Amino acid sequence: MVNKLKIVSWNVNGLKAITRKGVLEKIIKENDVILLQEIRSNDIPLDLLISGLNIAAFPAKKKGYSGVMSISKLKPLSVIKGLGIEEFDAEGRVLTLEFEKFYVINTYFPRAGDGLSRLDFKLKFDNAIEMFALKLRETKSVIICGDFNAVRNKRDSSFWDENEPGLTPQERDWINNFLEKGFVDCAEKMSKIEYTWRSYRFKWKAMRIDYCLVSEELAVRVSNFQVLKVEGSDHLPIMVELSD
Template sequence: MYFIVVLTWKAVTDVEATTKKTTEAEDEPTTKKTKIEKKSSTASTDLPDDVDTSFPTQINPDAKTKDGRKFTKTIVSWNVNGVRAWLKKDGIDYLQKYKPDIFCIQETKCSQEKLPASLKVPDYHSYFSSGDTEGYAGTALYSKEKPINVTYGMGIKKLDDEGRLITAEYDTFYLVGAYVPNSGKGLVRLKYRTKEWDVAFRDYMKGLDAKKPVIYCGDLNVAHQETDLKNPKTNRNKTPGFHDDERQGFTDLLAEGFFDSFRELYPNARNVGLSGHT
């Protein structure tokens, strides 16, 4: 079963988004507990009235803003299945070679106290969120531009204890990097995923969108359409990520006015997202 990492935004203009589509191989959590480091900088700011929020279909990568800044941003999302293993495989070279404006990571599997020093990259501001369980879940964000504000989680303790969410605020948009809970073998976490996480996350996204457009990327653990995986008939309601309730949760998010940007641009593409973690 393969999962597609989808970049979703609501009416964000002038953003070029690139995602690295990956699969998930989520491990069972261990029992060791670690402390989550919560950070927040300055207060949120509202979107200027003159910002165009129509959905972009034609983007000029060489365009400049009125004050001379690059008009587009490149955003990459990658489930690395453990940052320490990723570093050993020279995964950090990707960031250093291609230099995306924003780089989101899922499944860091490393507590704050054990983050390798080599994860610090020149010219990037980096942020890490780990959960209560060592070696499980976790997210990270690298950004060339220092965000106005960075927050971790949704503000709901029972949903924030696995380090699955980072939100960065910029002048004209929010960037949300997520590692959405997997429903697990036998769909043992399906109710938690669909009745708790998805519902709370949708409200969280609506709250952000009331202030500024939102770009949402990460390992979303859902194959929304049958064209998003190879064998839909044999996987439907049996495999995590392709249960009707999970798919409906994503449909409900789109119903709030958000766009699945990949499907907006490539509505008939099939068999995408078939790469491994590294």
């Protein structure tokens, strides 16, 4: 492993749009592993295909919806697409890269939906990815990053209504209970709690819903965490740096 490893996670809100804006190129140049969510595309841009980078994509079956992509300068030992559960995998929500010392899970959690219409689906996904991550951790350390579509507590949102997607007690409880099973919130560890999403329409609505969590034995290697001030999506990228 290199002396320092920089991992960026970003909900790009459309891969084609973010590529046209030219901001992804700089992110790739300055980091080692790039985890993208909500790519909304079945096509990998040609410049990425011929870049020599290690690229894995797991799009949703439905066109223009969801999907995740991972880009790595390090060649992974293996790539795991999905959770092995069709109702979640059809939406392209989880992509895992295996490296020598750890797994890196790229994930796009479902939104609980307007009127909480998908809250039960979201909670089922929460439990499924928890089981998946804990199973992987039986063999080596785990890093899980992505858009969790939920906050942990009131400090993570500019507004408060427990009937709003991402703010429900059930969603908050799941994240906090998951952390208690041996994971560390990198932003909290580095005391860099900032909102990562802001509504295009209602600028006063902002939340911290993007996370990088590491299994606790990796916490001592977390040397930096930043919310990158990059425009192009309604989410900001987050970066975690691991040092030997």
